[in-house]
Amino acid sequence: MERDPWTAKLSEYLDGELAANERAAVERHLAACPTCTAVLAELRAVAERARRLAAREPATDLWPGIARRLAPRPAVATGLEPRAGRRRWSFSLPELAAAALVLVAASGGAAWWLAERRPPVARPVPAVAPGPTPIPAAAEADYDRAVADLERVLAAGRGTLDTATVRVLERNLAIIDRAIADARRALAADPASAYLNAHLARTLRLKLDLLRRAAALAARS
Amino acid sequence: MLLALTLTALAGTQQIDTTLAARQGQRLELSAPAGEIAVGTWSRDAVRIQATPSGGARVEIDESPRELSVRSPGRHGRVSYRITVPPWMPLGLSGVNTSITVDGVEGPVSAETVDGDVSLKGGSGVVSLRSVQGDVSLEGAKGRIDASSVNSDVTVRDVSGDVQVQTVNGDLRLERVQSGNVDANTVNGDVSYDGAIRPDGRYRLVTHNGDLTVAVPDGADALVTVSTFQGDFASDFPLAFRERRGRRMELTLGRGTARVELESFQGTIHLKRAGPARPESSESP
Numbered sequence: 001m002e003r004d005p006w007t008a009k010l011s012e013y014l015d016g017e018l019a020a021n022e023r024a025a026v027e028r029h030l031a032a033c034p035t036c037t038a039v040l041a042e043l044r045a046v047a048e049r050a051r052r053l054a055a056r057e058p059a060t061d062l063w064p065g066i067a068r069r070l071a072p073r074p075a076v077a078t079g080l081e082p083r084a085g086r087r088r089w090s091f092s093l094p095e096l097a098a099a100a101l102v103l104v105a106a107s108g109g110a111a112w113w114l115a116e117r118r119p120p121v122a123r124p125v126p127a128v129a130p131g132p133t134p135i136p137a138a139a140e141a142d143y144d145r146a147v148a149d150l151e152r153v154l155a156a157g158r159g160t161l162d163t164a165t166v167r168v169l170e171r172n173l174a175i176i177d178r179a180i181a182d183a184r185r186a187l188a189a190d191p192a193s194a195y196l197n198a199h200l201a202r203t204l205r206l207k208l209d210l211l212r213r214a215a216a217l218a219a220r221s
Numbered sequence: 222m223l224l225a226l227t228l229t230a231l232a233g234t235q236q237i238d239t240t241l242a243a244r245q246g247q248r249l250e251l252s253a254p255a256g257e258i259a260v261g262t263w264s265r266d267a268v269r270i271q272a273t274p275s276g277g278a279r280v281e282i283d284e285s286p287r288e289l290s291v292r293s294p295g296r297h298g299r300v301s302y303r304i305t306v307p308p309w310m311p312l313g314l315s316g317v318n319t320s321i322t323v324d325g326v327e328g329p330v331s332a333e334t335v336d337g338d339v340s341l342k343g344g345s346g347v348v349s350l351r352s353v354q355g356d357v358s359l360e361g362a363k364g365r366i367d368a369s370s371v372n373s374d375v376t377v378r379d380v381s382g383d384v385q386v387q388t389v390n391g392d393l394r395l396e397r398v399q400s401g402n403v404d405a406n407t408v409n410g411d412v413s414y415d416g417a418i419r420p421d422g423r424y425r426l427v428t429h430n431g432d433l434t435v436a437v438p439d440g441a442d443a444l445v446t447v448s449t450f451q452g453d454f455a456s457d458f459p460l461a462f463r464e465r466r467g468r469r470m471e472l473t474l475g476r477g478t479a480r481v482e483l484e485s486f487q488g489t490i491h492l493k494r495a496g497p498a499r500p501e502s503s504e505s506p
Contacts, residue, residue: 162335164336168371168372171372172372172390175409176389179409179486182487194469195484203429206406213371
């Protein structure tokens with residue numbers, strides 16, 4: 001299969017990451033290439049949905065909840081010693097996982113990097129760990145929409161991928177789906193588990209990552 | 222201003238062997254839809270391109286002050302590339318049905334293929350290796366490391382810097398890693414880690430359906446969090462948990478300053494001492 005160097009640049013073009021001369025070159029090419037124009041339109045549609053998700057999610061119910069839970073709380077009698085002064089990443093709250101899930105669904109690798117590799121705060125953990133809550137239904141709905149978008153892009157470009165590659169991608173998506181089903185079943189039995197909530201969110205993110213990658217492969221093949 | 226140089230090799234009849242001057246700051250971009258890419262180094266500030274096309278493949282070379290671009294346009298044929306570059310030269314290598322091998326470089330490397338192995342010795346700065354259905358291996362890199370496959374294994378050894386490794390259906394092996402920031406995630410495979418646990422480090426190792434083994438060096442100061450649903454936990458260390466709630470346990474080693482998060486949904490998590498040791502105890506969470 002031929003890898004078109006122009007389609008490979010479309011994502012950067014869309015993100016405004018190209019130098020001025022590269023941007024001009026892409027625009028000249030777009031003017032003459034209906035295929036790349038169509039691919040760009042698909043990417044733009046996904047990005048637009050992503051922007052709507054990103055704009056909506058942190059502004060509504062997730063971040064205030066996260067912030068509340070991350071704020072230091074007075075110690076109460078629990079039998080656990082205070083941990084003041086010890087540094088700890090705030091990483092596994094279900095809300096944070098859900099926020100990361102939505103963000104990665106929304107805006108791709110950069111959001112993943114921010115959510116996953118650079119947690120927004122690092123501060124002493126509260127004396128009482130906040131009670132875990134399930135991933136909000138709204139976040140899962142956003143996830144479902146993002147998956148549907150990516151599956152649509154992938155389906156449109158499926159014919160351009162090698163059949164062996166398609167089989168591998170499908171097999172691995174099925175592996176992830178089984179893991180998601182495992183996590184959901186476990187959560188049904190133990191909905192308060194912070195680990196299971198975080199695990200589910202992480203596995204959902206992995207599916208989005210793979211779908212995004214598959215869609216990119218299809219677009220440029 | 223772009224200086225374009227195009228060399229065309231006719232199918233099966235002509236090999237390319239050309240050497241071009243390399244300017245500091247110039248990057249090599251090489252794209253080969255099918256075939257092999259092998260990159261080595263020499264001490265000259267020049268790039269030698271040896272290409273053997275077959276099956277109707279062509280080779281095009283474009284040169285600008287910022288980039289030396291080598292590509293094989295068209296859907297037919299294969300090209301076997303042997304490229305020699307100065308060690309400092311950043312590389313961007315890509316393919317589809319292509320294997321990629323790089324040895325001895327000292328700069329940033331991006332290598333991506335769909336069906337083929339990716340192997341790199343060396344590299345620094347941003348190092349990104351990706352394959353869909355091929356093994357990915359990395360040795361001796363320094364910097365921000367991102368190595369991933371989908372349907373195969375990922376191995377990194379003797380690396381330093383931020384390390385992120387991922388696959389879906391394969392094992393992750395991290396050996397002799399010097400890092401304060403490690404993130405390893407697979408769904409259907411084992412994870413092993415043998416490397417530094419820095420006092421301010423953060424290490425997250427995750428599998429869904431596989432075993433997870435971490436070799437902890439002597440004197441490590443870490444708060445180890447072990448999470449599983451249906452798996453087991455084995456430890457070479459005395460089980461003095463500071464907290465245990467449900468399927469999540471915390472174990473403090475030394476001053477407990479580093480964060481080590483170990484998760485396996487349904488496999489065995491083994492915390493072992495670096496070097497040969499026998500488990501002192503085991504427990505199912």
